[in-house]
Structures are given as C-alpha cells and as structure tokens.
Amino acid sequence: NAGVTQTPKFRILKIGQSMTLQCTQDMNHNYMYWYRQDPGMGLKLIYYSVGAGITDKGEVPNGYNVSRSTTEDFPLRLELAAPSQTSVYFCASSTGTGVYGYTFGSGTRLTVV
Amino acid sequence: AQSVTQLDSHVSVSEGTPVLLRCNYSSSYSPSLFWYVQHPNKGLQLLLKYTSAATLVKGINGFEAEFKKSETSFHLTKPSAHMSDAAEYFCVVRGNSGGGADGLTFGKGTHLIIQP
Numbered sequence: 001n002a003g004v005t006q007t008p009k010f011r012i013l014k015i016g017q018s019m020t021l022q023c024t025q026d027m028n029h030n031y032m033y034w035y036r037q038d039p040g041m042g043l044k045l046i047y048y049s050v051g052a053g054i055t056d057k058g059e060v061p062n063g064y065n066v067s068r069s070t071t072e073d074f075p076l077r078l079e080l081a082a083p084s085q086t087s088v089y090f091c092a093s094s095t096g097t098g099v100y101g102y103t104f105g106s107g108t109r110l111t112v113v
Numbered sequence: 114a115q116s117v118t119q120l121d122s123h124v125s126v127s128e129g130t131p132v133l134l135r136c137n138y139s140s141s142y143s144p145s146l147f148w149y150v151q152h153p154n155k156g157l158q159l160l161l162k163y164t165s166a167a168t169l170v171k172g173i174n175g176f177e178a179e180f181k182k183s184e185t186s187f188h189l190t191k192p193s194a195h196m197s198d199a200a201e202y203f204c205v206v207r208g209n210s211g212g213g214a215d216g217l218t219f220g221k222g223t224h225l226i227i228q229p
Contacts, residue, residue: 033217042117042203042219043157090156101147102217106156 002026006091006105013081013112021076021108023091031094032074033058033102034066036087043090049074081112115140115206119220127228132191134223136204139185146187147205147217148178157203163187174198199227 007022025032030051035043045058049068063085065077074093078085088109092102120135138144148160161172168180174197178189187204204220 035217040122040221042205042221043217044219045217101159101162104149104157 004091004093004103004105006089006108008108009106010109011111013078013110015081015083015112017081018077018079019081019110021078021089021091021110023074023076023105024072025074025091025093025103026072027093027095027103028071029093029095029103030071031096032068033092033094034064034074034076035090035092036060037090037107038087046076046089078110083112086110086112115142115144115218117204117206117218117220119202119204119223121223122221123224123226125226125228126194128196129193132189132194132198132225134189134202134204134225136187136189136220137185138187138204138206140206145207146178146180147207148172148176148187148189149203149205151201151203151222153200160189160202194225194227196227196229199225201225 004025033048034046037043044060046064047058047066049055052068052071055066055068068074088107090107091105094102116139118137146163149157150160151157160176161170163170163180171177176191178187180187201222201224203222205217207217
C-alpha cells in the first residue's frame with residue numbers, strides 16, 4: 001500500500017502565484033486533513049473533510065481552498081501565494097474520529113519568495 | 114477545547130541512558146492521546162496511542178507512555194536511548210466530541226538529542 005501520497009515534495013513560488021498541492025490515499029479512509037508546520041512548531045489544521053463532497057475549515061484556513069470530489073483525493077489550493085504561507089504542508093487521513101490515529105504523507109516543503 | 118503542553122523544547126541524553134519526554138494535556142472530553150516522531154525532513158510516524166484502555170501503552174522501538182488522569186500527563190519514556198532515536202517528538206491530543214472537527218492538537222515538539 002502506498003498510504004498517503006503528496007506531490008510535489010518541494011516547490012518555490014513567487015508572491016501572487018497559485019498552485020495546488022496534491023494528496024491521495026489508497027486506504028479508503030473517509031477523513032482527510034491538511035496541516036501546516038512552521039519552524040519550531042507543531043502542526044496546525046488548515047482544512048479537513050469527513051467524506052467526499054464535504055469539507056470544513058480548520059484553525060488556519062485563510063488563503064487556502066480545498067475540494068473533495070472523491071474519497072481518494074484531497075487537493076489543497078493556494079490562490080495568491082504570500083510569504084506567510086512558506087511552510088511544510090502535511091496531508092493525513094484517518095478511518096474515523098476519536099480513537100483512531102492518522103496516517104501522514106511525507107510532506108510538501110513550500111517556499112514563497 | 115483541548116491543548117497540549119510539552120514541557121521541554123530540547124532534551125539531551127547520552128546513548129544507553131533513559132529518555133523522558135514530558136507532556137501535559139487538557140481536554141473537555143475523554144481524550145485520545147498520541148506520540149508521533151518526526152525524523153529530519155521526514156513525515157510523522159505514530160509511536161503509540163492511548164485510547165482509554167490500559168494506562169501504560171507500549172509503542173514501537175521500545176518506547177512507552179503512561180496516561181495519568183489525575184496529573185493530566187502522558188509522558189513518553191524509553192529505558193535506553195539509541196542514536197537513531199534523535200528526532201523531534203510530538204505529543205498530540207484528539208478530542209472525542211463525536212463531531213467532524215476531531216482534528217489533532219499538537220504540542221510544539223521536543224527535540225531529542227542523543228550524545229555518543
């Protein structure tokens with residue numbers, strides 16, 4: 001099993017550019033999440049989805065959009081990149097709430113210059 | 114609401130000596146607690162999880178953690194450190210509110226340094 005796959009692994013964007021971070025999972029998990037990790041910090045939730053067609057904001061959603069057209073895919077869209085969005089982005093999936101742990105992707109390191 | 118406090122930003126131990134990484138939590142619900150490890154430039158790997166069963170939880174690579182409700186703590190320990198244990202460790206709480214927003218709340222991390 002591939003688990004959670006994120007692409008690209010690295011990207012440099014100029015201010016104002018747009019891009020989509022891809023995330024796909026092959027475990028048939030209903031729950032998917034996007035987190036960002038800033039230096040010296042834990043992860044903060046950007047958006048999450050409890051199933052295809054359903055998305056909701058997390059703690060730090062401003063500047064991002066998501067969609068969930070299939071169970072497998074949960075792309076994260078940056079419309080107008082800003083230096084404050086320089087971070088490492090992690091996608092994760094889970095079978096359910098509460099007692100279940102997450103499976104994380106390997107991350108996308110994004111730099112906005 | 115829930116929160117996690119990792120009491121040490123850096124811990125340095127000698128190879129072969131015990132490891133203690135401290136974590137306190139607060140949660141409005143009966144929490145699920147996790148420890149994740151992140152090696153440099155890698156993703157996060159689950160070490161262990163507490164889900165209201167046994168209070169002493171054993172994980173991978175010789176790590177274990179004890180859930181103490183009275184102290185609201187979930188400290189991570191290992192009897193003998195190995196050089197490969199050098200990494201960033203995150204204590205994480207997940208609420209059991211039953212809603213879709215049961216996202217993870219991360220501590221800020223503890224950087225574990227292993228001295229040869």
